[in-house]
Amino acid sequence: MTMSRYLLSRAIWISAACLCCALVVALGLAVRAIGDERRGADAMALLIPRLSALQMAAPAEREAHFAALRAINASAQMRHLWLHLEDAKGQVLVSAPASRDSSAWGGLLALAGLSADAARLESRWEIRTRDGATYRAALRWNPESEIQEASDDVAGNLAVLAVYSALLLFGIHWAVGRALAPLQQILAAIRRYEHKDYSVRLPPMRTREMDQIRRALNHLAGVLDETQAERRALSRKLLTAQESERARLARELHDEFGQVLTAMRADAAYLVRKSVHEPVLQLVANDLAGHCARIQREVSHLLHRLRPHGVQPDGRLASVERLLQDLVQAWRDQPGQQTQVDYEVALGGVAPGADLVLTLYRMTQEALTNVMRHAGARRVAIRIAATAAGEAVRWSVEDDGQGIADVAARGPIWARCTSKLPLLRPLPRQAAA
The missing domain is CATH 3.90.20 (Hemagglutinin Ectodomain; Chain B)
Incomplete structure (x- = not known):
């Protein structure tokens, strides 16, 4: 499978999953809108019997009806309508609640071109009781309800879009991460190759x-x-x-x-x-x-x-310790030699092969020759030790003589030469490589 086909297939699945999640959010908003509509219908169903009962109610009973009508207005459950009720003298008995922000609503109504039609859209009628009292009722348009419904729709659409976008971005990030995950293995392998490990x-x-x-x-x-x-x-x-x-x-x-x-x-x-x-x-x-x-x-x-003196009559080499001891003693016996040469061999129970022994000897011999001829050192320390895992030998030669020019300008320092050689068992000739 190509990379483009892999990403395209994952994008299709991610888009489908995001659409499903957005559909769930949209259904939740639709259920909420249906509930608001149902509550508005219930409020209208309560309003009409109250207005009808007002015609037959005695004067002492009318205040209870007025209170119930005020409660219906205050609940704001009649979607898009307010009840306005006043007596024959013009005294307001039931009115719309105070607007939350008349200037803001007015600006939105003016922008929509509906503020001029508010009075024309008002529905009025008279209610006459049995004792001859007259009340004027009106159902006025509720702009706040319309604007609130529009705001809820905009907020719901934005919520659906936000959920869809977030899920889509997360899915794309996941798909790209999965597609590019093998790069971590590739980079790890390249780092191993940089250290000459080609296995x-x-x-x-x-x-x-x-x-x-x-x-x-x-x-x-x-x-x-x-x-x-x-x-x-x-x-x-x-x-x-x-x-x-x-x-x-x-x-x-x-x-x-x-x-x-x-x-x-x-x-x-x-x-x-x-x-x-x-x-x-x-x-x-x-x-x-x-x-x-x-x-x-x-x-x-x-x-x-x-x-080396450690070569046996049959051509076999002595141990590293013996060869190093003879080499160091030979330098100590040189006429006029004042340099202190110390050595340490810590191979534990590891026995390196003949090729590795000879390689260690030649490296130490060359290092000591350079130190004695060029470094002007007062002390030389040689160390040969097996690593903790026992798979290699660490070799180092340190001296306190003069190094390269820019380092020597700062005075005598400890110079160090180190190397790590593979230690293979049982004693192969490849150990010298």
């Missing part, structure tokens, strides 16, 4: 446009997931190639260059012993022996950088 797949959606977006995002996530897997595989191959090359270089340096240096040091020692009686030659021999020792130390340091 999220969106479920089928009811509208065709939203479902097309869903299929496109799912396809994109699949492609990105495959690309990330390929990148991880390439990273693992690169890491393996680098470590293989480092191991080859380490073997060459140890087996070939190391033996040559050992032989040179032995020859230099021999020259030192044989040149006891030749001070100048002995000085050169001592210098040669010193150079050989210094080169051998540098080669040993280089071998340590190329291949």
